[in-house]
Amino acid sequence: MFSRGYRGTTAKPSLLGFGCMRLPRVSEESQEIDFEKAERLIDEAYAAGVNYYDTAYVYHDGKSEGFLKRALAKYPRESYFLADKMPSWHLKMPGDVERIFEEQLKRCGVDYFDFYLCHSITAKSLETFEKFDVFTYLEHQKEKGRIRRLGFSFHDTPEVLEKVLSLRDWDFAQIQLNYIDWLAQDAKGQYTLLQNAGIPVVVMEPVRGGALATLCPEAAACFKQAEPDRSLASWALRFAGSLPGVMTVLSGMNTLEQVRENTALFTAFTPLSDEEQKTLEKAAELYKAHLTIPCTGCRYCMDCPSGVEIPKMFALYNDYTLSQREGVYLKAYEALPETQRAASCVQCGRCAERCPQHIQIPEKMQEIKACIEKLQAD
Ligand code: SF4
Ligand code: SF4
Structure with a gap:
């Protein structure tokens, strides 16, 4: 599995990471994970060289962490990187930070996280992280060896990112980066700031919640005409993986087909050529003309008190x-x-x-x- 490594260490997270937010479920209506199906995906990915597994306190209504504990139990702890996150929106009173962090270690069945993130920093959530002194608490956990690298995931403007970067010496950052959001949500500006600061980038939503795997007929035809045998999703993944400074590209894989296609793509990874980059820009323009609601399906907005899905x-x-x-x-x-x-x-x-x-x-x-x-x- 192609990997770029992590600054200052010999450890090498794989360039393809497994995002555990959209695992197979027992039914459409439930967030309950279908353990057998999901475990098979993890096993195939692991066997193909994927060693970065990303979870969060809130994924699958709190069941993603426990799933990973069971699914990864058969593998040596030092053979994979586990990433988890602190959700600001669950912090209501002093003591919640410690309670959640301890619960996460227990849910995951580990005594340290390789990568730990402040989940979804925005200008607003930054106030909560600061109010509860989360960064100091997490720094402390890092000193104790319970966090190996401390970072954050981010959803705001480059101006807010600059402020976040000034707060401490972060080990890595996770941003939403794909060829549509490159300009539409100024992922380019965020990426450039991180590159200039020398901070390794973890990419989330490289396929924009699956939307770039289907596109509109015009954009799909543009890609198919250029390279008939390549899937639409592979263009999006290669765009993210081709950028220097990108440590890991997270893919929320939920079928065996996706795992096989993605691991094959990243095992023999080839960055986009100039010609392919032009094709991608043309397809992006065609798709943008159809752009509707930029929902990625993350479910952070749920549950709705009225029951709206x-x-x-x-x-x-x-x-x-x-x-x-x-x-x-x-x-x-x-x-x-x-x-x-x-x-x-x-x-x-x-x-x-x-x-x-x-x-x-x-x-x-x-x-x-x-x-x-x-x-x-x-
Ligand atoms: S609408 Fe809900 S599911 Fe869609 S991006 Fe926003 S928080 Fe995520
Ligand atoms: S009732 Fe409407 S506004 Fe309120 S949480 Fe549900 S979808 Fe959102």
Whole structure:
């Protein structure tokens, strides 16, 4: 497995990392992980050389960490890197930081994390991290050897990133980077700041929550014409993996097919050529003309007190705006229980403040509701 290594150590995280946020589930409606199916993915990835596993306190409603404990138990602890994260939105009172950190070690069945992140730093969440003195606590854990490298994942502007970088000497940073967000969310600006600071980059959402694996027909045709045998997802992964300073590209793999395709891609990794880069830029322009709601399906906005299935609403709507298949959209929407539909949104706004993509969720729910009503009337 191609790996670039980590500054100052001989350890080498693999360039392809396994993101454990979208593992196979027992059913569509549940966040319960299908252990056997998910374990098989981990085993195949491990055998192919993937040694970086990324989890979080909140993934799969808190079950991702425990899953990894069981799935990785058969492998020597020093043979893989485990990354976990502290969620600011679960910090309500002094003592929560320690409680969550200790719980995470227990859930994962380890006595140290190789990589530990302050989860989803934004200007707003930074206030919470500072209020609860999280950085000092985590520094302390690092001194005790319970954290090997301390970093953060980030969802805000380069200006906010500059501020975060000035706070301490971070060991790594995780940013949302893909060929659409390169300019659309100024991933380029964030990446450049990290490069200039010499901080290794972990890439999240390289395929933008799966959206760049399907694209719109025009952009897909552009890629297929250039290289018929390459999958659309492989272009997105190669874009992220080609950038110097990128330590690991996280992929939230949830089928064996994806694991096999991605590990093959990264085992014989070839950076994008200049010609391929031009093809990618052309396809990106075509896709941007269709861009709808930049939801990545992370589920940080959940649960909605009214029961609205927010990411599902956005996935269906995005699929419709790309395909324009009205009948398919209506059928899928109406097949959902009423509480899960956009029409059940009471505009409380609780979800929007948690969305790392800064989507105005209540407004979008109203738009979706109006769109559905129009389609139903036609
Ligand atoms: S604004 Fe709507 S979708 Fe968001 S939490 Fe409130 S009811 Fe749910
Ligand atoms: S709406 Fe925002 S928080 Fe919710 S799943 Fe989509 S990107 Fe994540």
